[in-house]
Amino acid sequence: MRRQIDLHNNHFEVTVLEKSGFERFGKKLLQIEKNAPQFVDLAVNETGEGTIQFGKQSTSIKMAVKGETVFIHAFNRIFSLNIIDPIEHAASKVGGRSGLSRAPMPGTVVDINVVEGDQVKKGEPMMTIESMKMLTVIKAPRDGEVAQVHLESGQTFEKNRVLVTLAEEEEL
């Protein structure tokens, strides 16, 4: 099974190999990009502390998982990695082009200029958000119809939250 894992804005294709013949020994093979697969073993206790082994390399780690994000303390540093299902990823990419406006940073909705069903032109202001005492106008990414406004005025949101969705573009 294959996933894309994002680390520091780089994308890596990672595959846990099935039917490798080693499962019955409790061992897994992991392939990173097109490199030779290696045996992999993760042993952590309930507080997330333990060891990761990949081929001949190993290191002690502390980790925690929330949704698709994995937080890891290793090499005296802290990392967050995102695990992306390639199918969902492909879908959201298309969505991005066709009209999902996401929050660039956490904040609060100050003003909403559109309602569902409105026709908007590319660049038209749809929403004003406040983050860090700065106002940011969320503009329509393209011409289209507002399919959904996901938040109400005064609501707070996290980074990457979908704020406004435009309807799918009609087939040409």
Next chain:
Amino acid sequence: MQDTIIKKVLIANRGEIVCRILRSLRNMGISGVVVYHPIDADSPAVQMADETVEIDGDTPVAAYLSVENIISACQKTGADAVHPGFGFLAENAEFAKRLAEEEILFIGPSPESIELMGDKIKARSFCLSNGFPLAPAISGDEGEESFLDQARQIGVPLLIKAAAGGGGKGMHIVREIEDLEQAIGIARGEALRFFGNDAVYAERYVEQPRHIEVQVLGDNYGKVIHLGERECSIQRRFQKIIEETPAPGLSNELRENICATAVEIAEKTGYQNAGTVEFLLAPNDEFYFLEMNTRIQVEHPVTEMVTGIDIVEMQIRIAQGEAINFSQTDVCSKGHAIELRLYAEDSENDFLPATGTLLVYDMPGGEGVRVDNGFREGMTITSAFDPMLAKLIVYAQDRPKAIERAIKALDHTIVLGVSTNIDYLKRLLSHSAYQAGLVNTGFIPQYANDLASPSLSDKQINLLLAAAALSNRDFSDPAFKLPEIHASIGNWRN
């Protein structure tokens, strides 16, 4: 003199400073009331309190900013004094007045002091009329000739600003006096375009300034002392992230001069309670009054570590009418202390605040390490408040040992679930210029490249990817097998 003895203090704040104030109250045998918005219900401050009162508002911040919320919580619990902490209502003169009307003691200076020194423009003109050092500036824009004359008198480098401006627009630095006229022309043009008003003003531009501040204490009987200076130049987004005392590289003469000036300013205003006088220090050792903070500072612990004086306790004693029972010469500072502000923020992305859940929240401990913390594992960090999580304060006999201890403390600080500046602070402390004490307020942009996150080796990347892959159940558990077509993509047998 009124003989008030405080029995119950309400803390009109949230987060680590509430826990900090509660510790002093506990030592003094005073009961502590904590107000909290429901968003903070699980916080250590609420757990530590002797009594709590839930408050509400249109937004979480508004709940803590409501004067009426605080007054009614005082009446409900019978609190006889309010400690405002910092931020929120701490420098609100109207709040201090309202408390006085209700016969509740405000643990801080008089409303008059807040009004005078809390207002930058009033404080500046007060200092100017009393002969305290200010960066030379042109007072008004009264025609081109007089403006040019005054500017020439101040000399270069000179900063020309739009009078109505802000945010860095319409600002020009003039380094050669012959460029002055042209720069004023450009600045006027921009001022008109951006702010609709072509008035400009000019002040001495201080290159590579340091931010040095002095902790002062004044009692109700005219006595003012200082507890030494703090170096606060390491800033991002105009906010301090590392503070220390003593300030590295100051001559004793300069240090005494700055501290004495701070005491004189506080004396002149009749200042009562704890306050901080902030100065800009130029590379040529000239220093200028910046502003005065009429409250406890975020970075007060470094002063406490080297002097052994509990500043919050002093605030309470002064507020209840006690005289400062020691003199300037009794204050002796030993060793070196550094404070690191732990922020939920993305150091890789312009230090934007980060949100999330504290899945792992390990704070350091041990000898010479103090943690002023306001959160616990499992709490959610939202964008509703300032994103400071905790302060790590380290103490050692000298600066190199304190830096070493600070790095070690950060090595034992693990926060997972929210981006923090832990790694960034380590890189700052490890930087050779910081270790040499060569700091100024431009340090972070100046060394941006050095301070960027170092790249990882392939081996490190592989281990991280492997750990991430195996931690994700959907991914590693055979029970969650994808259909054959997807599994076969990784066809490595060839």
